[in-house]
Amino acid sequence: MNSQETQYCMMRIRSRYPKFRGKELVIADYILHNPQKIVHSTINQIADDLGVADSTVFRFCQRIGFKGYQAMKIALAAEIVEPIHDIHENIMEEDSEKTIAEKVFRSNIKTLEDTLKIIDEEQFKKVIDTILGARKVELFGSGGSNVIAMDAYHKLIRTGISVSALSDTHMQLMSASQLTKEDVAIIISHTGASKDMMHILEVVKENGVQTIGITNFAKSPLSQGVDTPLYTVSEETDYRSEALASRIAQLAMIDAIYVNVLMAKKDAGKQALQKVRAAISVKRI
Numbered sequence: 001m002n003s004q005e006t007q008y009c010m011m012r013i014r015s016r017y018p019k020f021r022g023k024e025l026v027i028a029d030y031i032l033h034n035p036q037k038i039v040h041s042t043i044n045q046i047a048d049d050l051g052v053a054d055s056t057v058f059r060f061c062q063r064i065g066f067k068g069y070q071a072m073k074i075a076l077a078a079e080i081v082e083p084i085h086d087i088h089e090n091i092m093e094e095d096s097e098k099t100i101a102e103k104v105f106r107s108n109i110k111t112l113e114d115t116l117k118i119i120d121e122e123q124f125k126k127v128i129d130t131i132l133g134a135r136k137v138e139l140f141g142s143g144g145s146n147v148i149a150m151d152a153y154h155k156l157i158r159t160g161i162s163v164s165a166l167s168d169t170h171m172q173l174m175s176a177s178q179l180t181k182e183d184v185a186i187i188i189s190h191t192g193a194s195k196d197m198m199h200i201l202e203v204v205k206e207n208g209v210q211t212i213g214i215t216n217f218a219k220s221p222l223s224q225g226v227d228t229p230l231y232t233v234s235e236e237t238d239y240r241s242e243a244l245a246s247r248i249a250q251l252a253m254i255d256a257i258y259v260n261v262l263m264a265k266k267d268a269g270k271q272a273l274q275k276v277r278a279a280i281s282v283k284r285i
Contacts, residue, residue: 008117009075010035012064015118015231018223023052027060031076039077043069108248114233115249126228128260130210131161134184139165140172141188142196148188148214148250155258159265160272169196176200181208189213190232190246192220201225214250 013028020028030050031038038046046069047054058069066072091100131137137156141149146167153165166172179185185204189197192215201222204211213226216233223229232249262269 008114009064009066009072009079011114011118011233014219015120015233016064017219018229023050023056024060024063026050027052027057035076035080039073039080111233111246111249112252115231115252118231118233123228123230124256127212127230127257128264130184130212130228131156131257131261132264134161134210135182136162136164136179137184137186138175138179139163139186139188140176140197140200142169142172142194144247145188145190145194145197145250148247148254149186151251152186152188152254152257155254156261158273158276159258159261159269160275161261161265172196172200173203176203176209177207179204179207179209181210184210184212186212186214187222187226188215188250189220189222190216190250192216192222194222197222198225214253216246 010032013032017028027046027050030046041049043054043057047057050057061067061069061072064072066075091103095103139149139152139156141147149165150167153163156163164175166175176185185200187197187201192213198221201211205225211226211228213222213229215222215229215231223231230253232246232253262273265272
């Protein structure tokens with residue numbers, strides 16, 4: 001058993017939650033709601049409680065990346081003893097400016113590390129392939145997520161693909177109504193439950209548009225509604241909201257998409273990047 005196998009059992013379950021069906025969903029809910037009981041139970045006891053075969057529980061453990069039930073139980077025990085959220089320090093009134101800065105940096109680093117651990121390689125590759133095969137890519141987000149969408153536009157415009165992003169949600173809806181099945185809509189929402197973004201999702205799906213979502217790993221309307229979800233992980237602390245914490249991971253996810261697209265386009269990508277650099281060079285002193 002390698003070191004990665006001993007970490008983040010519940011995080012793995014949550015990140016894969018939208019993919020579970022039937023008995024897998026029953027097992028996932030049971031583990032998430034009864035982690036202490038899992039640690040002190042055998043695979044036979046759990047299977048009996050759920051009314052499923054031992055082999056079904058065993059296969060679920062393998063589905064989430066463990067060799068078997070025992071390996072999953074060890075990971076879960078470690079997670080319960082040292083909860084992930086305990087790593088995030090609270091800001092104290094007596095903290096110096098430097099100490100506060102250090103805590104912010106550590107929290108951001110942890111957000112990036114946690115998000116990296118739950119990236120699904122197959123899903124991520126599908127996102128890149130979908131973007132590369134699209135006639136046009138349009139980015140959507142409201143509030144703080146619109147800032148991320150605009151950053152994604154700033155990156156992807158350099159690759160030579162046809163990409164657009166708008167700030168006003170009414171304009172976003174108008175633009176969304178004109179997309180076709182040859183296009184891709186990337187919808188960004190930390191909660192995955194923004195009314196504006198869910199309305200846009202409804203509009204683009206009616207047109208057969210391919211959809212990608214960037215959201216927090218919790219089960220949400222957005223993660224269940226898009227064709228391909230990408231998840232970020234962020235821990236809430238006393239001094240900032242979850243949405244602020246997720247921003248760092250969302251920006252990193254966008255950067256990873258940008259670099260992958262640029263690399264996949266090879267010479268065409270390099271030429272597009274050179275054109276952008278040449279065009280904006282006149283803005284420098």
